[in-house]
Amino acid sequence: MKQTGVVSEVFPKMAKVLMDGELQPGEERKKLLCTYRRAQVIDQEKQEWRERSPVAPGDRVEVKVLGSRDGVIEEIYDRRNSIQRRAPGREGKILHTIAANLDNVVIVTAYADPVFSPGLVDRFLVAIEQAEIKPVLVINKLDLRSDANDVPWGLYRDIGVQCFPVSTKNGTGIDVLQTFLKHKVSVFCGHSGVGKTSLLHQLFGSVFGKVGEISKATGKGKHTTTVSLMLETADGTRFIDTPGIKEFGLHNIDGEQLIQFFPELYDLQLKHEPYDHMPRYQNYLKIKSALEDEGR
Numbered sequence: 001m002k003q004t005g006v007v008s009e010v011f012p013k014m015a016k017v018l019m020d021g022e023l024q025p026g027e028e029r030k031k032l033l034c035t036y037r038r039a040q041v042i043d044q045e046k047q048e049w050r051e052r053s054p055v056a057p058g059d060r061v062e063v064k065v066l067g068s069r070d071g072v073i074e075e076i077y078d079r080r081n082s083i084q085r086r087a088p089g090r091e092g093k094i095l096h097t098i099a100a101n102l103d104n105v106v107i108v109t110a111y112a113d114p115v116f117s118p119g120l121v122d123r124f125l126v127a128i129e130q131a132e133i134k135p136v137l138v139i140n141k142l143d144l145r146s147d148a149n150d151v152p153w154g155l156y157r158d159i160g161v162q163c164f165p166v167s168t169k170n171g172t173g174i175d176v177l178q179t180f181l182k183h184k185v186s187v188f189c190g191h192s193g194v195g196k197t198s199l200l201h202q203l204f205g206s207v208f209g210k211v212g213e214i215s216k217a218t219g220k221g222k223h224t225t226t227v228s229l230m231l232e233t234a235d236g237t238r239f240i241d242t243p244g245i246k247e248f249g250l251h252n253i254d255g256e257q258l259i260q261f262f263p264e265l266y267d268l269q270l271k272h273e274p275y276d277h278m279p280r281y282q283n284y285l286k287i288k289s290a291l292e293d294e295g296r
């Protein structure tokens with residue numbers, strides 16, 4: 001019997017699939033632990049850019065059901081969109097698809113602990129722009145702010161990125177974000193320790209997985225979440241928690257094309273107006289020179 005579903009978790013050689021279907025009140029969605037058809041893995045090896053895994057969280061798949069808990073992924077449907085980076089620490093052209101078929105990519109940052117850093121945000125924004133998805137920026141740990149006029153995310157708000165300052169500790173801003181994400185599929189990404197899992201505990205309304213500490217020595221998180229996980233609320237809202245990432249390697253883009261993905265700079269360039277005074281100009285230059293150093 002063939003049925004369809006969505007990939008919720010990916011393990012080496014296996015994936016968990018949430019099976020489609022209307023649920024009765026109180027009924028749990030059927031989850032199957034699936035292997036892939038071998039041909040899918042071999043197919044991939046012929047491509048110029050190979051994926052680290054044949055499926056990603058959010059992929060729509062066709063499953064041959066083998067029992068009440070097991071199945072085989074027989075087909076992977078084309079993706080509506082995806083967010084991808086170069087797989088870190090791997091030689092060659094290997095891609096890591098963070099998630100697929102998304103309504104929102106939520107970039108999670110922290111006001112402090114670890115300190116708000118725009119480096120990763122700009123790279124994410126480029127990849128989100130490339131994927132034609134609307135970005136969302138969450139600034140968590142607002143309880144650590146003593147000066148209400150300090151708005152380090154202001155430059156993103158000013159270019160039209162939807163910003164949500166929140167605190168999972170005192171509840172600030174959680175309901176507004178929850179309403180915004182309702183009935184949609186959203187992936188939560190960012191550095192380790194910014195509070196992605198803590199935020200999802202609040203949005204999801206119950207606890208799963210682990211929340212980690214911040215290292216006193218480095219001021220960074222300790223990579224507590226190790227596997228991405230899709231959660232579904234009773235009203236059909238879907239969230240994907242992901243492990244914290246250190247870097248976001250852009251792919252499929254060279255130094256010359258980069259400006260197109262900084263819309264506020266690109267607009268000025270097209271009008272032959274100067275843009276080197278814009279707030280993100282230095283960030284743009286940094287990424288451009290990094291791409292050129294890689295020979296792109």
Ligand SMILES: Nc1nc2c(ncn2[C@@H]2O[C@H](COP(=O)(O)OP(=O)(O)OP(=O)(O)O)[C@@H](O)[C@H]2O)c(=O)[nH]1
Pocket residue numbers: 140141142143144166167168169170191192193194195196197198199210211212213214221222223224225226242243244245
């Ligand atoms: N002060 C403060 N601390 C918070 C807040 N939200 C989360 N934390 C703390 O931040 C630390 C890291 O939280 P996690 O939810 O594990 O962070 P994460 O982004 O999921 O980290 P990884 O799974 O490693 O990527 C924990 O000690 C949380 O208690 C907040 O709003 N304010």
Ligand SMILES: [Mg+2]
Pocket residue numbers: 196197198210211224225242243244
């Ligand atoms: Mg986590």
